[in-house]
Amino acid sequence: MKERKTDLTGGLVCPVPITNYDKIVMAHGGGGTLSHQLIQKMFLPEFDNELLQAEQDGAVYEVGGIRFAFSTDSYVVKPIFFPGGDIGELAVYGTVNDLAVCGADPQFLSAGFIIEEGFSMEELWKIVQSMKKAADRAGIKIVTGDTKVVDHGSGDKIFINTSGVGKIRDRVNLSWERIETGDKIILNGKIAEHGIAILSVREEFQFETDIRSDSAPLNDLIGKLLDVCPDVHMMRDPTRGGISSALNEIAMKSGMGIRLEESRIPVGEGINAICEILGLDPLYIANEGKVLVFTSAADAPGVLEAMKKHPLGQDSVIIGEVVADHPGRVVMKTLIGSNRVVDMLSGEQLPRIC
Amino acid sequence: MKERKTDLTGGLVCPVPITNYDKIVMAHGGGGTLSHQLIQKMFLPEFDNELLQAEQDGAVYEVGGIRFAFSTDSYVVKPIFFPGGDIGELAVYGTVNDLAVCGADPQFLSAGFIIEEGFSMEELWKIVQSMKKAADRAGIKIVTGDTKVVDHGSGDKIFINTSGVGKIRDRVNLSWERIETGDKIILNGKIAEHGIAILSVREEFQFETDIRSDSAPLNDLIGKLLDVCPDVHMMRDPTRGGISSALNEIAMKSGMGIRLEESRIPVGEGINAICEILGLDPLYIANEGKVLVFTSAADAPGVLEAMKKHPLGQDSVIIGEVVADHPGRVVMKTLIGSNRVVDMLSGEQLPRIC
Numbered sequence: 001m002k003e004r005k006t007d008l009t010g011g012l013v014c015p016v017p018i019t020n021y022d023k024i025v026m027a028h029g030g031g032g033t034l035s036h037q038l039i040q041k042m043f044l045p046e047f048d049n050e051l052l053q054a055e056q057d058g059a060v061y062e063v064g065g066i067r068f069a070f071s072t073d074s075y076v077v078k079p080i081f082f083p084g085g086d087i088g089e090l091a092v093y094g095t096v097n098d099l100a101v102c103g104a105d106p107q108f109l110s111a112g113f114i115i116e117e118g119f120s121m122e123e124l125w126k127i128v129q130s131m132k133k134a135a136d137r138a139g140i141k142i143v144t145g146d147t148k149v150v151d152h153g154s155g156d157k158i159f160i161n162t163s164g165v166g167k168i169r170d171r172v173n174l175s176w177e178r179i180e181t182g183d184k185i186i187l188n189g190k191i192a193e194h195g196i197a198i199l200s201v202r203e204e205f206q207f208e209t210d211i212r213s214d215s216a217p218l219n220d221l222i223g224k225l226l227d228v229c230p231d232v233h234m235m236r237d238p239t240r241g242g243i244s245s246a247l248n249e250i251a252m253k254s255g256m257g258i259r260l261e262e263s264r265i266p267v268g269e270g271i272n273a274i275c276e277i278l279g280l281d282p283l284y285i286a287n288e289g290k291v292l293v294f295t296s297a298a299d300a301p302g303v304l305e306a307m308k309k310h311p312l313g314q315d316s317v318i319i320g321e322v323v324a325d326h327p328g329r330v331v332m333k334t335l336i337g338s339n340r341v342v343d344m345l346s347g348e349q350l351p352r353i354c
Numbered sequence: 355m356k357e358r359k360t361d362l363t364g365g366l367v368c369p370v371p372i373t374n375y376d377k378i379v380m381a382h383g384g385g386g387t388l389s390h391q392l393i394q395k396m397f398l399p400e401f402d403n404e405l406l407q408a409e410q411d412g413a414v415y416e417v418g419g420i421r422f423a424f425s426t427d428s429y430v431v432k433p434i435f436f437p438g439g440d441i442g443e444l445a446v447y448g449t450v451n452d453l454a455v456c457g458a459d460p461q462f463l464s465a466g467f468i469i470e471e472g473f474s475m476e477e478l479w480k481i482v483q484s485m486k487k488a489a490d491r492a493g494i495k496i497v498t499g500d501t502k503v504v505d506h507g508s509g510d511k512i513f514i515n516t517s518g519v520g521k522i523r524d525r526v527n528l529s530w531e532r533i534e535t536g537d538k539i540i541l542n543g544k545i546a547e548h549g550i551a552i553l554s555v556r557e558e559f560q561f562e563t564d565i566r567s568d569s570a571p572l573n574d575l576i577g578k579l580l581d582v583c584p585d586v587h588m589m590r591d592p593t594r595g596g597i598s599s600a601l602n603e604i605a606m607k608s609g610m611g612i613r614l615e616e617s618r619i620p621v622g623e624g625i626n627a628i629c630e631i632l633g634l635d636p637l638y639i640a641n642e643g644k645v646l647v648f649t650s651a652a653d654a655p656g657v658l659e660a661m662k663k664h665p666l667g668q669d670s671v672i673i674g675e676v677v678a679d680h681p682g683r684v685v686m687k688t689l690i691g692s693n694r695v696v697d698m699l700s701g702e703q704l705p706r707i708c
Contacts, residue, residue, distance in 0.1 A: 029503030072464035149383030163517035
């Protein structure tokens with residue numbers, strides 16, 4: 001049979017909107033500047049619609065007078081089993097948390113598996129059981145799924161996509177647009193644990209540490225704080241790119257300034273030590289059980305109290321506030337009293353962290 | 355730093371339910387017997403809930419008195435550009451069709467990209483544009499997304515997951531349980547085009563043919579036939595594993611017998627010729643723009659007429675019926691008048707077809 005010569009890609013309809021990279025690099029998936037560029041220059045303008053433009057962790061839409069959140073994430077974490085969790089649990093909690101920070105009670109989850117030929121049936125079974133346990137803990141049902149197998153060498157053990165839907169709570173309206181000068185920013189505990197836990201078992205790093213991923217479902221914690229204060233302005237779970245990238249995105253999108261107090265940001269001793277040795281900044285390291293809550297100064301004490309009562313919020317603390325100065329930027333008052341601009345993650349620090 | 359010796363996978367909670375394979379093989383993703391086994395023995399029992407047990411192409415749930423369908427699929431088709439389509443278009447239409455055969459009007463779509471480091475930005479842009487065009491044609495909005503990048507050699511160019519939600523039409527109730535003896539089975543056109551189009555550009559086969567994928571959004575066709583007859587009993591889009599696998603699943607799940615008339619099953623001349631040369635059976639080859647409609651004998655003429663009026667249903671035909679004989683099995687009256695049992699795909703014929 002003859003070789004086909006046709007150009008199957010056809011001609012391009014219009015020029016590629018990203019001109020500084022002709023190939024995808026790891027940082028396009030890192031949650032920092034290049035991820036942001038890909039989304040802002042390619043996906044958003046092309047898929048253009050008002051729901052996508054809202055750029056929440058999930059889309060918010062209304063059907064028959066009921067508001068829903070809908071979110072998706074693919075998980076490619078490496079290794080698939082790590083201290084404090086595994087890819088299955090992460091895939092459930094990650095999407096649960098994306099729905100929760102939209103103000104939704106997560107209800108239904110889909111699971112799409114892309115498995116590499118030759119992957120261990122025993123490990124798959126372990127992951128499936130872990131997903132079930134995580135779904136039960138988060139109170140969400142896995143209701144639909146799909147399994148694809150790719151030939152050996154065309155994948156890496158297993159990738160999992162989860163998408164989820166949930167009904168948004170009455171009286172809750174979370175949006176960039178609601179952020180105001182003077183809003184307090186509350187964080188529910190110590191940062192960078194997920195990223196460092198993954199790093200500790202990477203082939204190229206492997207070191208002994210007790211640090212475990214903070215991977216956890218945040219919907220119960222968030223539900224409790226919304227019970228106390230449905231008027232919270234905005235929430236975000238700072239995963240890839242750490243709290244710095246999440247806060248920078250919020251600052252850019254809202255056009256507000258954010259001021260952090262370094263002395264108030266909870267970082268474990270072990271994390272600090274490892275970050276110093278490896279030259280990493282915990283502000284840029286991924287979390288999987290943390291939430292940033294923006295609320296009015298008047299509501300902040302009540303929200304903080306509600307969060308501290310929850311097992312996942314005992315270390316909650318106000319880490320900063322929204323300011324009129326330096327619009328669109330995040331600035332941190334450091335331990336020695338100077339001010340430091342906290343940029344979005346520029347390269348990628350830790351690939352395949354989630 | 356010391357090497358970590360801990361067993362991160364922990365102990366298994368209970369024995370692996372699939373004992374005849376200790377590793378995943380390509381056929382576990384082929385849509386045939388092994389896919390079926392993985393779903394039936396591992397996923398369904400563990401994720402156990404009534405929505406998943408319904409085993410539709412999507413989950414059907416009710417919130418505030420409104421019924422919704424929710425579906426997910428990951429696309430790993432190889433090559434990513436093929437005659438008649440590409441992975442982006444396929445990812446949109448595939449999930450649109452899964453929602454449509456649940457009786458839903460597809461409304462919102464998520465897009466999760468897993469991209470291999472080094473993938474061409476130009477090809478990504480081509481795919482993104484193709485998704486937008488497909489979404490517009492199907493009348494669905496891409497409202498949320500995610501991008502992950504995996505290192506070179508850990509993926510294969512690009513995998514796309516799409517999940518979708520849509521409101522189920524009033525008065526429409528599609529389910530295995532509604533299939534009855536005497537129901538007619540209508541198909542909207544020629545089979546096996548998608549699979550053969552992919553095959554024609556695979557490195558190991560490459561042959562010259564005009565055959566193009568039938569990849570198309572079926573929601574408009576299905577909407578039109580449901581306008582005429584909302585009482586249709588069941589629908590299914592026969593993708594991986596072809597019409598034989600789809601019909602076998604329906605026969606097994608419903609416990610009914612299915613009788614096909616080979617003379618009525620539309621197969622293009624080119625497809626027949628290629629299948630004969632390669633020793634393939636078109637009944638087992640994937641479609642991406644076909645639907646199997648189960649409807650009462652009384653309603654069948656009206657449904658058929660409505661389908662024939664639509665551009666995607668001009669070749670619609672009744673290919674068989676539901677019978678009381680041979681419960682749970684599919685039997686075909688062949689061209690020479692004998693009866694042949696049509697089994698579910700047992701190995702996998704064409705990997706990575708969608």
